[in-house]
Amino acid sequence: MVQVAIMGYGVVGSGVAEIITTHKKKLFASLGEEVYIKKILDLREFPDSPLSDRFTKNFNDILNDAEIRVVAEVMGGINPAYDYTTKLLKAGKSVVTSNKELVASKGAQLIEIAKNNNANFLFEASVGGGIPILRPLIQCLVANNVKEIAGILNGTTNFILSKMINEGMDFDSALKLAQDLGFAERNPEADVEGHDACRKICILASLAYGKHIYPDNIHTEGITKISLKDVKYASDYKSVIKLIGDVKLLDNGKIDIFVSPMLIGKKSQLANINDEFNGIMVRGDCTDDVLFYGKGAGSLPTASAVVADIMDSCMHIKERKHLYWADSNNESVLPYNESRTRMYLRVNTPNALDKINKIFGKVYVIASDEELAVATDLMKISQIESNLEKLESEGVKVLSKIRISDL
Amino acid sequence: MVQVAIMGYGVVGSGVAEIITTHKKKLFASLGEEVYIKKILDLREFPDSPLSDRFTKNFNDILNDAEIRVVAEVMGGINPAYDYTTKLLKAGKSVVTSNKELVASKGAQLIEIAKNNNANFLFEASVGGGIPILRPLIQCLVANNVKEIAGILNGTTNFILSKMINEGMDFDSALKLAQDLGFAERNPEADVEGHDACRKICILASLAYGKHIYPDNIHTEGITKISLKDVKYASDYKSVIKLIGDVKLLDNGKIDIFVSPMLIGKKSQLANINDEFNGIMVRGDCTDDVLFYGKGAGSLPTASAVVADIMDSCMHIKERKHLYWADSNNESVLPYNESRTRMYLRVNTPNALDKINKIFGKVYVIASDEELAVATDLMKISQIESNLEKLESEGVKVLSKIRISDL
Numbered sequence: 089m090v091q092v093a094i095m096g097y098g099v100v101g102s103g104v105a106e107i108i109t110t111h112k113k114k115l116f117a118s119l120g121e122e123v124y125i126k127k128i129l130d131l132r133e134f135p136d137s138p139l140s141d142r143f144t145k146n147f148n149d150i151l152n153d154a155e156i157r158v159v160a161e162v163m164g165g166i167n168p169a170y171d172y173t174t175k176l177l178k179a180g181k182s183v184v185t186s187n188k189e190l191v192a193s194k195g196a197q198l199i200e201i202a203k204n205n206n207a208n209f210l211f212e213a214s215v216g217g218g219i220p221i222l223r224p225l226i227q228c229l230v231a232n233n234v235k236e237i238a239g240i241l242n243g244t245t246n247f248i249l250s251k252m253i254n255e256g257m258d259f260d261s262a263l264k265l266a267q268d269l270g271f272a273e274r275n276p277e278a279d280v281e282g283h284d285a286c287r288k289i290c291i292l293a294s295l296a297y298g299k300h301i302y303p304d305n306i307h308t309e310g311i312t313k314i315s316l317k318d319v320k321y322a323s324d325y326k327s328v329i330k331l332i333g334d335v336k337l338l339d340n341g342k343i344d345i346f347v348s349p350m351l352i353g354k355k356s357q358l359a360n361i362n363d364e365f366n367g368i369m370v371r372g373d374c375t376d377d378v379l380f381y382g383k384g385a386g387s388l389p390t391a392s393a394v395v396a397d398i399m400d401s402c403m404h405i406k407e408r409k410h411l412y413w414a415d416s417n418n419e420s421v422l423p424y425n426e427s428r429t430r431m432y433l434r435v436n437t438p439n440a441l442d443k444i445n446k447i448f449g450k451v452y453v454i455a456s457d458e459e460l461a462v463a464t465d466l467m468k469i470s471q472i473e474s475n476l477e478k479l480e481s482e483g484v485k486v487l488s489k490i491r492i493s494d495l
Numbered sequence: 496m497v498q499v500a501i502m503g504y505g506v507v508g509s510g511v512a513e514i515i516t517t518h519k520k521k522l523f524a525s526l527g528e529e530v531y532i533k534k535i536l537d538l539r540e541f542p543d544s545p546l547s548d549r550f551t552k553n554f555n556d557i558l559n560d561a562e563i564r565v566v567a568e569v570m571g572g573i574n575p576a577y578d579y580t581t582k583l584l585k586a587g588k589s590v591v592t593s594n595k596e597l598v599a600s601k602g603a604q605l606i607e608i609a610k611n612n613n614a615n616f617l618f619e620a621s622v623g624g625g626i627p628i629l630r631p632l633i634q635c636l637v638a639n640n641v642k643e644i645a646g647i648l649n650g651t652t653n654f655i656l657s658k659m660i661n662e663g664m665d666f667d668s669a670l671k672l673a674q675d676l677g678f679a680e681r682n683p684e685a686d687v688e689g690h691d692a693c694r695k696i697c698i699l700a701s702l703a704y705g706k707h708i709y710p711d712n713i714h715t716e717g718i719t720k721i722s723l724k725d726v727k728y729a730s731d732y733k734s735v736i737k738l739i740g741d742v743k744l745l746d747n748g749k750i751d752i753f754v755s756p757m758l759i760g761k762k763s764q765l766a767n768i769n770d771e772f773n774g775i776m777v778r779g780d781c782t783d784d785v786l787f788y789g790k791g792a793g794s795l796p797t798a799s800a801v802v803a804d805i806m807d808s809c810m811h812i813k814e815r816k817h818l819y820w821a822d823s824n825n826e827s828v829l830p831y832n833e834s835r836t837r838m839y840l841r842v843n844t845p846n847a848l849d850k851i852n853k854i855f856g857k858v859y860v861i862a863s864d865e866e867l868a869v870a871t872d873l874m875k876i877s878q879i880e881s882n883l884e885k886l887e888s889e890g891v892k893v894l895s896k897i898r899i900s901d902l
Contacts, residue, residue, distance in 0.1 A: 107638050107781060117705065118637050118817060212635060218782035220627075220635030228619060228627030230525050231514050231802035298524065357788060360767045374514060374799035375625035375789055381764060382785035392781035395638035403817060410525060410810060 089122045090402040093150045095172060096163030097130040097143075100186050100213070103391025104160050104398075105139055115395070119402055126156055129163075151175055158401045160394050161185040170194050177201045177209060182405075184397035186213035186390050192287035196300035196415035208409050210397035215241065215288045216366050218389025219382035220396075225295055225370060226411060232372030234296040236336040238495050239368035240361050241288040243384045244272045244279040245311050245331045249349075250362045252319050253328050259314060271364050281310035282331060282347040289333030292368070293345055297337060299416040307346040307424035314349055318434060318488050321461040325432070325454045327351040328359045329490060342422040350493040351432050351463075358495055369495065425470035430492040433476075434461045436485040443482050447475045463492055496529045497809040500557045502579060503570030504537040504550075507593050507620070510798025511567050511805075512546055522802070526809055533563055536570075558582055565808045567801050568592040577601050584608045584616060589812075591804035593620035593797050599694035603707035603822035615816050617804035622648065622695045623773050625796025626789040627803075632702055632777060633818060639779030641703040643743040645902055646775035647768050648695040650791045651679045651686035652718050652738040656756075657769045659726050660735050666721060678771050678792075688717035689738060689754040696740030699775070700752055704744060706823040714753040714831035721756055725841060725895050728868040732839070732861045734758040735766045736897065749829040757900040758839050758870075765902055776902065832877040837899040840883075841868045843892040850889050854882045870899055 092108075094101050108115065108123050115123050127150050128143050137143075147168075150156055159176050161183055163169050169190050173183050178201060185191065190198075191211045202209035212222045216239075225234075240246050244266055251262035263280065266272035278284045286308045293301040311331050322329050330352050335345040352359045357379045361367035366384030371377050383389040400409065435444070438456040445451060451462040464472065476486055499515075501508050515522065515530050522530050534557050535550050544550075554575075557563055566583050568590055570576050576597050580590050585608060592598065597605075598621045609616035619629045623646075632641075647653050651673055658669035670687065673679035685691045693715040700708040718738050729736050737759050742752040759766045764786045768774035773791030778784050790796040807816065842851070845863040852858065858869040871879065883893055 103781075111638055111640065111781075114640060115638065118633075218779075219785055220631035223635055224627035224631050226525075227807060228630055228800065228803045230806050231518055231522065231799040233518065233521060357767065360764065372625075372799065374510075374518075374795040376796065378626055378787075378789035380785075380787060383783055388781040389783065392638040392779065393635065396635050399637050400634060 089124050090119070090157055091124050091126040091155045092158045092160065092398055093127040093129065093156045094125060094160045094162065095129040095150070096161070097128055097132070097134060098162070099387045100162040100390050100394065101128070101160070103387035104162060104394050107388065107391050107395045115399060119399060121402070123398065123402065126153065147172055151179060156181060157405055158182045158184065158398050160398060161187060161190070162394060163187070164189065166190060166193060173198055174201055177205050177207050180205050180207050182208040182210070182401035184210045184394055184401060186211070186394050188214040188284070188287040188291060192290045192303050195291065195294060196413060199412055200415070203408065203412070206408060208401045208404060210400060210409065210411065211291070212397050213390050213393035215291050216368055216380065216382070217384040217386060218392050219366060219368065219380050219384060221368050221380050222295060224380065225292070229370060229372050229375065229378070232374045234337070234370060234372055236334070236371040237289070237292050237296060237368065238332055238334045238358065238493070239289065239292070240330055240358060240366050241285040241333045241368065241384065242279055242331060243364035243366055244276065245285070246361065246366070247271050247364045248280070249311060249314070249329060249331065252314070252316060254362070256316060258316055259312065280312055282308040285331060285333040286347045289335055289345060289347060293335040293343060294413045296335070297343060298412070299414045299420065301343065301345060301416070301421060302418050305418060306421070307348065309348040311349050313488060315488065317459070318490060321434060321455050322351050322432070325351060325463065326354050328354060330358060332358070332493065338422065341420065343420050344422045344427050346424060346427060348491050350491045352493045352495060356495050425468065427469050428466055429469065430466050431464045431472050432461065432490045432492050433464065433486060434459055434488045436487055440484040443479060443484055447478050459487065496531050497526070497564055498531050498533040498562045499565045499567065499805055500534040500536065500563045501532060501567045501569065502536040502557070503568070504535055504539070504541060505569065506794045507569040507797050507801065508535070508567070510794035511569060511801050514795065514798050514802045516545070522806065526806060528809070530805065530809065533560065554579055558586055563588060564812055565589045565591065565805050567805060568594060568597070569801060570594070571596065573597060573600060580605055581608055584612050584614050587612050587614050589615040589617070589808035591617045591801055591808060593618070593801050595621040595691070595694045595698060599697045599710050602698065602701060603820060606819060607822070610815065610819070613815060615808045615811060617807060617816065617818065619804050620797050620800035622698050623775055623787065623789070624791040624793060625799050626773060626775065626787050626791060628775050628787050629702060631787065632699070636777060636779050636782065636785070639781045641744070641777060641779055643741070643778040644696070644699050644703060644775065645739055645741045645765065645900070646696065646699070647737055647765060647773050648692040648740045648775065648791065649686055649738060650771035650773055651683065652692070653768065653773070654678050654771045655687070656718060656721070656736055656738065659721070659723060661769070663723060665723055666719065687719055689715040692738060692740045693754045696742055696752060696754060700742040700750060701820045703742070704750060705819070706821045706827065708750065708752060708823070708828060709825050712825060713828070714755065716755040718756050720895060722895065724866070725897060728841060728862050729758050729839070732758060732870065733761050735761060737765060739765070739900065745829065748827065750827050751829045751834050753831060753834060755898050757898045759900045759902060763902050832875065834876050835873055836876065837873050838871045838879050839868065839897045839899050840871065841866055841894045843894055847891040850886060850891055854885050866894065
């Protein structure tokens with residue numbers, strides 16, 4: 089029997105307990121031992137839970153229990169999750185987590201602590217919920233140099249954009265619907281401003297390139313400014329607008345990483361990922377494009393990834409899984425100004441084409457009606473920005489600009 | 496340093512050698528040791544290869560070399576691959592393979608031999624080429640009861656169907672193009688008759704349900720009878736025709752498994768997998784649908800999966816990966832006659848509707864022009880077959896019948 093504990097009995101934690109209880113036989117068959125939930129840490133009371141006798145409000149009941157070998161941290165947030173996880177790893181217990189905030193901001197430290205204490209720190213559930221992505225990336229794709237990872241990493245924003253694209257809803261109505269259906273929080277900022285996606289692309293980048301990429305100064309642009317006009321013009325350009333977390337390793341060794349809405353060609357696999365689903369494309373030098381698709385959130389999908397990590401930890405009680413990245417200060421991250429892209433521009437007057445051509449060079453005209461929408465050639469963000477300043481100084485109002493993907 | 500050998504220097508074997516040579520640094524970083532190719536078995540001569548000094552024509556040079564710990568079997572076919580693999584495993588060496596024929600027909604035996612000799616027998620590359628699927632299935636989705644797996648598992652037939660669907664080519668022209676482009680063999684039978692897909696769905700089923708499912712008596716239907724008329728009527732039904740390997744666990748414990756062309760709704764993720772790409776959908780009870788997409792064949796994609804297995808074997812030299820299924824005599828496989836489906840039918844006269852309604856009960860009329868295309872309700876194959884006999888006896892010629900998927 090392997091004894092485990094769960095910290096946090098919210099959406100994910102209760103799912104973890106449910107799966108371990110209802111899938112007992114399946115887990116036993118794989119592990120050859122029973123997985124037994126010995127303690128659950130939560131400040132709330134759950135008198136009606138069938139596991140009510142396992143609850144504790146005292147973290148030390150888990151830390152000091154030598155029989156507990158693996159702990160699922162599914163509380164969320166940095167504090168006290170970081171403190172607890174550190175103490176557990178130092179006590180030689182393995183910790184698995186769905187907490188992307190924790191991994192994105194403290195991953196390098198926790199991996200190092202795990203290594204020094206011969207314990208495992210696993211976090212498959214922190215990216216893509218129930219979609220297998222981290223383990224395939226480090227194990228199955230180990231023989232590839234990863235050229236690029238591009239993902240629809242946030243279900244809330246993908247749901248909103250899908251409603252705008254497929255049903256012509258405006259942003260506010262789509263957000264309200266997402267909130268009513270439970271896909272979006274009452275305070276949706278972390279989702280709609282791209283911060284959630286940023287944490288996830290940073291975790292993927294750290295794994296793929298072996299050094300911690302911190303989210304703090306990564307260019308992160310959300311979807312609040314996307315209008316139905318943009319959605320329509322994108323469609324005229326045979327594209328859809330998706331919120332993409334993207335990371336590429338450039339030839340000069342720099343890491344080009346950002347979160348931004350992008351125009352994605354309708355034939356791209358990423359364009360067909362709709363509603364609350366996530367999709368992550370990994371471009372390997374041997375495999376070419378490989379794509380992983382599924383539900384990126386939700387109680388049971390996310391919990392099933394946490395339980396998979398628990399199982400993996402149970403199978404590797406005495407040895408460490410190979411999962412490592414070094415700490416860094418983001419010194420290899422390309423300044424966003426130097427990132428190169430084609431850009432979709434929408435301006436307030438169809439008469440601006442001559443001015444645009446003069447400043448940007450030749451552009452592709454997507455639409456010209458009461459407004460003008462164009463696609464520029466590939467150029468640095470700094471160049472685009474200075475061109476836009478010139479354009480504005482000549483009286484043209486730029487209503488929106490969105491990166492164009494070549495995926 | 497971990498010393499390895501490669502058996503077979505064809506498309507995949509030369510790719511394996513290339514990746515180990517060109518990705519030396521990446522592999523070293525993951526393993527902490529060099530992967531060194533000590534021997535390559537092939538009856539041909541490769542004097543110009545940079546590895547020309549490693550070639551041997553004598554299998555015993557590999558078998559009897561105690562320094563060689565891991566062997567990649569990429570010869571294909573059953574003989575002598577089965578004999579060689581058996582001997583290597585008995586000698587305590589781990590074997591990794593891309594050989595789906597070997598795994599589908601001898602997997603249970605080889606897994607057992609590996610287990611008894613504390614060696615690993617891994618075969619990620621045998622399904623989906625470079626797409627990570629087996630490891631995610633057994634590791635990441637371990638906390639799921641797998642309800643169904645449905646996959647586009649053969650790139651050749653998907654290429655042919657894509658050309659028929661998207662460019663209106665007929666089967667023969669599309670097959671010829673596939674042959675000219677190197678996607679199809681001169682003798683395309685194993686692909687177009689579904690045998691290749693059958694081996695792969697059997698491997699997936701064996702892993703998912705823990706007992707060996709042999710391809711021999713699994714219903715396997717290819718795509719040679721699909722006409723452009725069917726493609727058009729499918730489109731009228733908002734569907735595309737794909738060759739699907741499908742396995743479901745029924746409530747009564749029976750395994751419903753087959754390979755067949757199917758009408759797939761255009762909104763399904765599987766419908767958007769085009770050209771030579773593969774896609775595999777796994778429906779877990781916790782994750783819901785998860786899909787894996789990428790190149791299912793080709794030298795470097797397949798070889799990168801073989802190298803990933805080599806790496807995994809190198810990391811687990813002294814212990815076995817958990818990968819097991821028991822032998823069986825297919826006793827749990829549902830007789831195909833008892834499989835239930837909706838069926839697309841095309842008959843030679845639009846006047847047959849009354850007769851069809853009388854025999855099949857109410858059907859959905861897809862098209863009625865010089866022919867008639869309908870979709871039946873859900874019923875057993877045996878029922879459909881006896882209904883079709885009645886229909887033919889009333890003078891209606893059935894031009895085609897294709898399963899309709901609910902994916």
